[in-house]
Amino acid sequence: MTNIHIPPHLDISVIIVNWNTRQLLAQAIRSVQQTFGKLSVEIIVVDNGSTDGSQDMLRSHFPLVKVVQNTENVGFARANNQGARLARGEFLLLLNSDAELYPNAMQSMLEVMRAHPKAGIVGANLRNPGGSFQASHTPFPTLTQEFLILSGLGRALYGAHYPSRGPEEDIGPQRVDYIEGACMLIRREPYLEVGGMDEGYFMYAEEVDLCYTFVQHGWEVWYQPAARVLHHGGGSSRNRRAAREGDLYQSRVRFFRKWRGSMQAEALKALIYLLTFVKWGIHNALRILSHGRRGRTVISPSALHQKLKT
Structure with missing residues (x-):
C-alpha cells in the first residue's frame, strides 16, 4: 500500500x-x-x-x-x-x-x-x-x-x-x-x-x-x-466477561428507554435483575460444589445494580 x-x-x-x-x-x-x-x-x-x-x-x-x-x-x-x-x-x-x-x-x-x-x-x-x-x-x-x-x-x-x-x-x-x-x-x-x-x-x-x-x-x-x-469476537473484552455482561445490559436498557419508553425499560431492568440473580446463584453453587471446576463467572447483583441504577 x-x-x-x-x-x-x-x-x-x-x-x-x-x-x-x-x-x-x-x-x-x-x-x-x-x-x-x-x-x-x-x-x-x-x-x-x-x-x-x-x-x-x-x-x-x-x-x-x-x-x-x-x-x-x-x-x-x-x-x-x-x-x-x-x-x-x-x-x-x-x-x-x-x-x-x-x-x-x-x-x-x-x-x-x-x-x-x-x-x-x-x-x-x-x-x-x-x-x-x-x-x-x-x-x-x-x-x-x-x-x-x-x-x-x-x-x-x-x-x-x-x-x-x-x-x-x-x-x-x-x-x-x-x-x-x-x-x-x-x-x-x-x-x-x-x-x-x-x-x-x-x-x-x-x-x-x-x-x-x-x-x-x-x-x-x-x-x-x-x-x-x-x-474472532470479543477482541478487546475477551478477559472481562462479567464486566462485559454489565455493559451489555446497560446498553440494552438504554435502547429500550430511548425507543420503547420508560415503562418497557423498567420492565427490562426487572427481567435482567431477576434472571441474572438466578444465574449468579446457580453458577456460584456449581463452583463451590465442584471446587471451581464448573460454573462460570456471572456479574454479581451489586455490580449489576451499579450499572443499571440510573
Whole structure:
C-alpha cells in the first residue's frame, strides 16, 4: 500500500477502533490492504488509549494509516464518530479490530449499496475462526425477545442462533432490521446527518441504535451474505466477561428507554435483575460444589445494580 496514489475522491473510508488488540489490529489492516482491489480506500484507526504497543506497531508497519490517538478509552461509538468526521470516502466501513475481510467483501457490500439507493447500511456475513456460521443480523429488540434470550428459552426453543436466523436463511441480499457491528458499510452523509452513533452507549448495542435511527429516517438496512468476514469476537473484552455482561445490559436498557419508553425499560431492568440473580446463584453453587471446576463467572447483583441504577 505504500506506493498507492490516494485520489481526491474516495470510495470507502475504513474506520477501525482499537483498544489493546495490537496483533488483531494488524491482521485487520492487512485484510483491507489485500482485498480492496480497484476501490479507492483510506484506513483510519482510532486508538482508545492502548497500552500494548499498538501505536508503535502502526508507525512501524502501517505509516500511511491515519491514526487518531485518544488518551483514554472513550468508547466504541465516540471513537467511530471521531473517525467519521475525518473520513473522505463516500462510504464508511466500520470494521472491528478483531475482524478480517475475505476477498471481495467490500465490493459485494458496495454492490448492494449501488443497487438499492435507499440502502443506508449494509452488513456482512460473519464467520467464526474455522469458517463456521456466526449470527450476522437480528430483529429489533422486544421485551419478549429479551426474555427468551435472558432465560435461555430462545435457544432451547428456536435453535442455537436465536434471535438471529441460521445459515439456511442466507439466500441472497435481503432487507433486515439490524446487522451486527463487526463490519458495517454505511453511507457517510446520512451517518453524519443523524449525528453518527449515539455516544451515550459506551459499548454494545450501538449498531442496533444506529440501524434503528437510520430506519426512522427512511433508510433501509441490508445484509449481504456474499460478503464474508472473519470475526474472532470479543477482541478487546475477551478477559472481562462479567464486566462485559454489565455493559451489555446497560446498553440494552438504554435502547429500550430511548425507543420503547420508560415503562418497557423498567420492565427490562426487572427481567435482567431477576434472571441474572438466578444465574449468579446457580453458577456460584456449581463452583463451590465442584471446587471451581464448573460454573462460570456471572456479574454479581451489586455490580449489576451499579450499572443499571440510573
